[in-house]
Amino acid sequence: MSKQPYNQFLNKPPFASTALNNNKGPAPQSSPPEEQEPAVAPPEAPAQEDPKKKLLDSITQLGQTNVPQLESNIYCMTIIGQVEGHIQLPPQNKTTKYEHLIPQLVAAEQNNKIEGVLVILNTVGGDVEAGLAIAEMVSSMSKPVVTLVLGGGHSIGVPIAVAGSYSFIAETATMTIHPIRLTGLVIGVPQTFEYLDKMQDRVVSFIARHSNISEEKFRELMTRTGELTRDIGTNVIGVDAVKYGLIDEVGGLGKALKKLNELIEKARSGEERVLQ
Amino acid sequence: MILYSIIPTETVFANMEQVEKQELEEITNGHATMLVERTGPYEGRIVRLISPDPQDYLKPHYAPGQKVQFRPEWLV
Known part of the structure; x- marks a missing residue:
């Protein structure tokens, strides 16, 4: 040229x-x-x-145009609306795309500047696979993760809420615990039942493993009648979630950040001890 | 796919035809590939980011919903 x-x-x-x-x-x-x-x-x-x-x-x-800024050592991740899985949902839904959250968690885990993650939930549930994928990623992080349920952490939001190192729920926040439903064509009833039961087991056992609630208690809440109009199950609000052992503590942003900073300090001192 | 949600399935999947109508374009910026919904000539809104570098997902200007401007190299 x-x-x-x-x-x-x-x-x-x-x-x-x-x-x-x-x-x-x-x-x-x-x-x-x-x-x-x-x-x-x-x-x-x-x-x-x-x-x-x-x-x-x-x-x-x-070598760059932007001036150095004050950087936070905490990565804040919000999970709002529907947890979107393999099917893209129509535009009237507010969604959180799991394929975006997962690399974000990878980046947070890998980035040296990030020392802790704060997950804020206000979700109505969503795809089982996507929700469990996020929950597993959160629970397997080496950095401290504090979760805070604001408004609602329903259905698949429950395993995500309990996945962190420590969980908080706002006093007015609620979590709906109900069975997994199946819609659409059922070809083989016994097989479908078995499959659905397994899917439910995945969720229930994850929650039991990562919180203080027992599997029996959780199943009891899940199949309780007379609390929800359109479904069986329980609506657990703030203090009740802590009472059942599902969530660690009732609190808001201040408490959650304080706890996260404590956990970060702990992780730092642990690292120092290893170095010595 | 099993939807585990308190929102009824029929509400979630209403207007599904709008999703099918959406036309996405793939644009590349270095190693990052973006699926972009066109909003005008040489500009669009990011729908999805595909990148091998996880740090890209922490950049606010790569987040879904952000507007991007792009023009083919030969135009410059």
Whole structure:
């Protein structure tokens, strides 16, 4: 490629007034077409140059355009609306895409600057596989994770809420515990029943393993009648969730952050001990 | 797929035809591939990010819903 097209490009509007094209090439488009007083035209040019020149200077000095900012050592992840799985949900749903959360967790685990993760939940449930995938990722992180349920952490939100190192629930927040349902065509009833039972087992055993609630107690809450109008199950609110052992403590943002900082301190001192 | 949610399935899957209508384009920026929904000439909204570098997922300008501007290299 010859130099010609490149020079023409430099003369186009974004670059027209920079110092790069001071000697050759056609006149900038912004200048008047008359060439009678070319000596008078320059005075307005330097004023336009200034911000660009500053930017160029900062690039050459720092190698980047943005100034260093205060960085948090906590990564905050919010799980809102439906947990979206293998099927993209229609636009009336607010969704959290699991394929985005998972690499975020990988990045948080890998990034040295991040020392702890705060997961904030306000979810109505969603895909079983996607929800369990997030829950497993959260529970297998080496960095401390504190979860906080605000508003609601229903259905598949429950395993995510208990997956962290420590869990909080707001006093007014609620968690609905109900059985997994199946819609659509059923071909083999015994097989389908078995399959559904297994799916339910995955969720229940995960919750039992990661919280203080027993599997029996959880199943009892799940199949309780007379509490929900459209389903069997239980609506567990704030203090009750702690009473059943599902969540560790009732609290809000302040408590959750304090706990996370405590856990980070603990992890730091543990590392130091290993080094010595 | 099993949906485990307190929202009734029929509510979740209403307007499913709108999802099918959505046309996505794939654009690449270095190693990151993005699925973009076109909103105008040379601009769109990120729907999904596919990247081998997990740190890309922490960058706010790569998050889904962000507007991106792109133009083919030959146009420059």
